[in-house]
Amino acid sequence: MPFPTLPAPFTRALAERDYNDPTPVQSAVLEANAEGRDLLVSAQTGSGKTVAYGLAIAATLLGEAETLPPAAAPLALVIAPTRELALQVHRELSWLYAKAGARVIACVGGMDPRREHRALAEGAHIVVGTPGRLRDHIERRNLDTRDLRAAILDEADEMLDLGFRDDLEFILSQTPESRSTLLFSATLPKAIATLAERYQRDALRIAVKGQERGHADIAYRAIRVVPREIEHVVLNVLREADAPTAIVFCNTRNAVRHLQAGLTERGFSAVALSGELGQGERNAALQALRDGRARVCVATDVAARGIDLPTLSLVIHADLPHDAEVLQHRSGRTGRAGRKGTSVLLVPNSRRRRAEQMLMIAKITPDWSGPPSADEIRRLDGERMLGDPLFTEPAAEEDLALAESLLAQRSPQELAAALAKVYRTRLPAPEDVTDPGDTGPRRSTGRLPYDPADAERIEAMGPAVWFRLNLGRRDNADPRRLLPMLTRRGGIDRQEIGAIRIFDRETKFEVRGNAAGRFAASFARNGSPEIQVEALSGNEGAPPERKGPKGFKSPRAVKHTREAGKPPRKPA
Known part of the structure; x- marks a missing residue:
């Protein structure tokens, strides 16, 4: 319309x-x-x-x-x-x-x-x-x-x-x-x-x-990788896509520095964006991307906030996003205003289950494959060569004269081979990489993804469902602080949260069975990279005795637990 x-x-x-x-x-x-x-x-x-x-x-x-x-x-x-x-x-x-x-x-x-x-x-x-x-x-x-x-x-x-x-x-x-x-x-x-x-x-x-709307103009790919080859796979994906502008996301500043240096050494015009840059350096990097002097941006999530590059058509997740929301924010840098884009996740087999959970929550079905091989990229180079401006733009008179002179001294095959060699030297050389193989969807090891569409399965787990939160005593976790946060982000009442067990580095808590699906769906929408929850199957993390109606404890049943081998931490 x-x-x-x-x-x-x-x-x-x-x-x-x-x-x-x-x-x-x-x-x-x-x-x-x-x-x-x-x-x-x-x-x-x-x-x-x-x-x-x-x-x-x-x-x-x-x-x-x-x-x-x-x-x-x-x-x-x-x-x-x-x-x-x-x-x-x-x-x-x-x-x-x-x-x-x-x-x-x-x-x-x-x-x-x-x-x-x-x-x-x-x-x-x-x-x-x-x-x-x-x-x-x-x-x-x-x-x-x-x-x-x-x-x-x-x-x-x-x-x-x-x-x-x-x-x-x-x-x-x-x-x-x-x-x-x-x-x-x-x-x-x-x-x-x-x-x-x-x-x-x-x-x-x-x-x-x-x-x-969000995925209509974005094609999602998930590529199996060997962890030690991630940098090589990033290079091959960039070469395969040949995007006018691409952004590669890493989770830390050190990873950004390392990857940007590696891509630059291999011949890419790449800039880095991380929190350690001053405003002048940041502006210079963005201007280089806008005017075409740089084609690749390696960035952290925070540093990439607010970036708008009209020619950005490729997003690569060198490190997996923290959660589905971050995945969508990263990917949303491309596929804007009716333009097409591609979002590529690099997934080691050890992280595949986590990646699948994240994609399920985001309602994304990617194309799974191995990494593009060096042979595939060389084949693409051959196809693209004839579309290069060298062949499509009219030749100048002096160039035609030089061509006649060269043909008089060398065969067409020799000249074509030399031209192909010159063309290849302008491009970063593709890397030989390994496809670790398609292991298929991993079998659950007990933890359930908090997928809004999966609420019925979570609620079928019984009268109460246990969740794990990635905050503990070391983060000053306290029920007076946790309860309001859990109810607000989870969209439930305090009465629907049961027993809470606070450990040094994590907290486990109960949610009523008939509210667990609603809680999981709401937290998936309103969570953040810093605060994450995951549902636990069975009685994992449950107290030895479950009291109250149908085994459900009130929010006052709070227990601080010292992890094995850890001394108790003094109150902050």
Whole structure:
């Protein structure tokens, strides 16, 4: 379905970017019943939400006109949780509003506030920024919000998680009550609902299920690997795909440094992104990717947050993601706005069960295979060679003259062989790698994945189900802290959590059988890489005696257990 009728400047801007059909979230905000209203939208990263809210506020900013008046006090304010996301939004809105004559300014931490002050003094139509920097400009009276017609909170749930609630409330309190307020969030916990109730009027609720849309433009592959050959497999996957831009995810800074150095030594133009880089180094790396001087980015999850590269068509998980949500966030860097992308997981046989659980939770069915071999890549090189610009672009007169001279001295076969050799030397040499073989789905060793679609099987385990949490006494785990977190993320009541056993490095706890599936599904949606749970089969981890109705203990039945050989830890 094509975009509905839009003002001419936006129609031209979208056409120039090859935006032919709107994404689900873009269609939803452009419906007639959404025009001019406050919006409360749940949509995932990569769903096209920046263009969605840019188009949603167009009528509010322009009215019946096709171009904006000269810039003065801002008409719209976009608040984003991170510098990278804010800069990405700034770029998106700049091209979207360019033909409407908009001046879009970014105000983010890590940049020179004096330069931002000068830019604001010259006037702006749209200001995009992070909460802390925007508040600072308002308090210093650099940012005039009196004429504001629209305020957008992008990734509002992350802003609350990062502790920006006070800043958000201050900023919104400084804006006119007549403004439109658009709130976009991947999830809608109670804190978001409270914020919406306070600052929105009769908001239209729009829910775009990222899972249904999320994999449509992404092809998933899972490749069996030998652990010691992961770097070689990454190289072969990059060579096989020949993507204009690719990102390779690692779980640690050291892994990023090592892999980026290895790829560079083998001839790839690769940059690294990790938390140890300064803002100048980070900007230089991203610019190299955007202008084509680098084609591969090796990054950690945190450092890659907010990256938007239009030519990114390949994501490689050199290290498995921590959970299904991280897998989807990583993969969502590609396959955006109708473009196709590929997400490749490298899976040692020892991690296959974990990978399968993660994929099942994410409702992803990948193509399993061994790694691309050196022979396969050489065959692809031969096929691609004839499509190289060397063969497709017209030859200059001097080149044709040189060709005639060479043919007079050498046979066509000799010249073709020399050309093939020159072509191959321009490319990183593929590596010989091992296919460890298809072991098939691994048999369960007792732990059950917390798959929302698997709730019935979990609930069939009996009157109470035991779960393991990766926090223990060393993490200052305490029932007063654990219970609220488990009930909030698990979507259940305190009465549905039974006995709790706190160990040095982990905690085991009971959930009522008729609530276990609901708990598992909710935690899968609302969990995080740092806090993970897994269901245990049978009575693994259960106390020796189970008391109370149907063997279920109340939440007060808490037991601190010292691990074998470990001295008791003093309270923090």
